[in-house]
Amino acid sequence: MTRTTISAATILAAGGLAAFSPAIASAADVNIYTSRQPELIQPVLDAFTEETGLSTATIFIDKGLEQRISAEGANSPADVIMTVDVGALDAAKQAGVTQAVTGEEINELIPAEFQDADHQWFGLTARGRVVYASKDRVDTDQISYKDLASDEWKGRLCTRSGQHQYNVALIAAYIEHYGEDAAREWVTGLRDNLARRPEGGDRDQAKAIFAGECDIALGNTYYVGKMATNEEEPEQKEWANAIKVIMPTFDNGKTHANISGVALAKNAPNRENAVKLMNFLASDEAQRIYAEINFEYPLEQGIPTSDLVKSFGDFQMDDISLSDVASHRGEASRIVDEVSYDGGPQS
Structure with a gap:
């Protein structure tokens, strides 16, 4: 089966604990819970799938993301949390729904000032x-x-x-x-x-x-x-x-400046694939996509901003x-x- 990003799997959960389809968890190699508008992250997810052959499913949760994952507990299908605002990233950490990532490319590529001191979350763009x-x-x-x-x-x-x-x-x-x-x-x-x-x-x-x-x-x-x-x-x-x-x-x-960022979910069922995605999000290719398509400031050093942003x-x-x-x-x-x-x- 050809593995592609499952954009159709996006669920709009505007206020909290909307139902999650088990079919989505089994269909994707990485399940992403996100408060970012899916169209803003889709280009970089498509690039990830093209490079690795791993599929992704995005579940959009506007509010209560950390409460949703906490309520799902050990059976949560969430692998990766992608969100905007350092407060939201810290809230996920304080809710105990993230886990540390160490010794990976993302630890080296993202400057220390844009990482949680305990490596529980990482900034991606500013x-x-x-x-x-x-x-x-x-x-x-x-x-x-x-x-x-x-x-x-x-x-x-x-x-x-x-x-x-x-x-x-x-x-x-x-x-x-x-x-x-x-x-x-x-x-x-x-x-x-x-x-x-x-x-x-x-x-x-x-x-x-x-x-x-x-x-x-x-x-x-x-x-x-x-x-x-x-x-x-x-x-x-x-x-x-x-x-x-x-x-x-x-x-x-x-x-x-505020950031968008990523964290590894505490009970990620596809941990290895999730870490691959996190590393990709910090890579040159992903950072350039963020800069050119989303008009954000990349956090990896040496990646230029778009001419419009300049x-x-x-x-x-x-x-x-x-x-x-x-x-x-x-x-x-x-x-x-x-x-x-x-x-x-x-x-």
Whole structure:
């Protein structure tokens, strides 16, 4: 039988413990539980299958991924966990659903600062949490994270929910830099600069700028590339063309970065194949695919970013510990609720 990536095996489990078909577990050589949109990882999985002959099945779980695996226990078919956000990776580790990987290619290829200290998870790509700014209505090319809470931007800011993991991670990084009290004051300032209640995803913030609803927004870098090259929904090209990317900075002159990453499931039934996939994800070929097709920053040293991503400007990635950032996610989430950020501007 020809072994191919089983894209049809993707299950949409939007909120938790959706049923898992045993046929999928037996049909694939590596079973992947992921909170990444399947289309974002499919190209690299196809390349893995072409190189190794091993098939994969992706099971998309938007929320509660670690709870799902924990509930399945020793009989879980999960081999590999692929997710976005260092907080989600750390949550999987803290839930006890991952296991260490040592002495493998991935340990050598991924820089130590993007690996868990216990080798329970590994970063694969980075994305900057940056400012989308109107080309027509914003005449500056330099904004610090602190600046976003200043009166200059009152009524001009759009974001997605403050409780989204991308924003929680940014607030957690702010806590690591400046402390919890300063972060609370900052998030309050962001709230009062909002043009509307937080809603939608990062692409929706670019759309809002295009529509004149706000002048600046927070968003991840790779979405700009995805919008700018979207042939199926060409209106997104207009959204991308309406904005410029500004690299905001902390006092150290560097920009917040989050990661996508991978971990080996604790009870992986196909451990050997799973480790082969993890090693492949850290390889030159996979890192180039991430860079060219997904417009992400590869973590393996020496792999160039795409020309489009280079046009965003020099990305000086913040060098604070990602594990330290993850440790503040609880505080960050509480701050969002305490200041009623998702309720919109209140002054």
